[in-house]
Amino acid sequence: MGDDLGDEWWQQDDASESEKEDQEKQPTEKPNAKTKSERKRKAITERTVKTKKKKKSLQTECVVPKKKETEDEQSAKPKKRRKKKTITDVLATSEPKPGCPADLQNLITQYFSDKRSVIEQEELKLQDSCFLSSNDLTHSLSSYLKQVCPKWVKIHKQHTGKSSVVLLIVCSSALRAIELIKQLTTFKGEAKAVKLFAKHIKIEEQVKLLQKSITHIGVGTPGRISALIEKDGLSLQGLRYVVLDWNWRDKKLRRMVDIPEIKLDFMKLLESGILNGCKEDSVKIGLF
Known part of the structure; x- marks a missing residue:
């Protein structure tokens, strides 16, 4: 019996010890609960980050097609070509300057640069003595001619040859030629002037x-004057003065030498004998 009591006592001790162990275990379970909450917060944070990344990628996907559409639209639109400046555009923004002998010489050099050899181009250079004084934009045609041809009365009375002229005035059009003839009134005196252009006048009539x-x-115009020289309808034998209507401009602000077809005829006219006359000192050129 004494042994039974002893066993009960030990059992009670074991029971109390096991209860103590359970009580000691309970506090250790609290950290597990804390770890679980941390994991939950971490999972929420990861989900938030993933959601933001997904949203950002969706925004990027939306922007890319829009950019592509813009590029397509731009490629579909015709490219604007830069408008080349015309002579009219250039001259409209610049003040008119009177022509000078150097302008004519530069034009001759440029025109023959690919048509003549270097030696031939040197021969085309005109001396200063070949030129009359140029119009400074203050003269009328009559006042200019009185200045450059002071002995006109004597010179024109000495001229007796037919099919020739003493003074040749070269301009860009028939209308301009008629206007210049009207301006000659106070200069020409008893001298006779003739129209040398193609408009409404057959070349055969002018030859006769x-x-x-x-x-x-x-x-007249360089085209018709050149044609008359070719047909022997006009001789340069009695020619003393060639006056170029250099400074006058049409409605598009072009000078005679700015119009390609007239420029071509003009250079042909110079080649027909006028340049040779200048080198022989029998012809003088004036820029009006």
């Missing part, structure tokens, strides 16, 4: 007119 009577002044 030149052969029939003595004329002193010819006013």
Whole structure:
């Protein structure tokens, strides 16, 4: 019996010890609960980050197609070509300057640069003595001619040859030629002037007119004057002065030498004998 009591006592001790162990275990379970909450917060944070990344990627996907559409639209649109400046555009923004001998010499050099050898180009250079004084934009045609041809009365009276003229005035059009002839009134005196242009006048009629009577002044376009020289309708033998209507501009602000077809005829006219006359000192050129 004593042994039974002893066993009960030990059992009670074991029971109390086991209870103590359970009580000691309970506090150790609290950290596990804390770890679980931390994991939960971590999981929420990761989900938030993933959501933000997904949203950002969706925004990027939305932007890329929009950029592509813009590029397609731009490629579909025709590219604007830069408008080349015309002579009119350039001259409209610049003040008109009177022509000078150097302008004509530069034009001759440029035109023959690919048509003549270097030696031939040197021969085309005109001396200063070949030129009359140029118009400074203050003269009318009559006042200019009185200045450059002070002995006109004597010179035109000495001229007796037919099919030739003493003074040749070269301009860009028939209308301009008629206007210049009207401006000659106070200068020409008793001298006779003739129209040398193609508009409404057949070349055969002009040849007959030149052969029939003595004329002193010819006013016309380079194309018709060149044609008359080629057909022997106009001789340069009695020619003393060539006046170029250099400074006058049309409605598009172009000078005679700015219009390609007229420029070509003009250079042809110079080649027909005028340049040779200048080198021989029998012809003088003036820029009006």
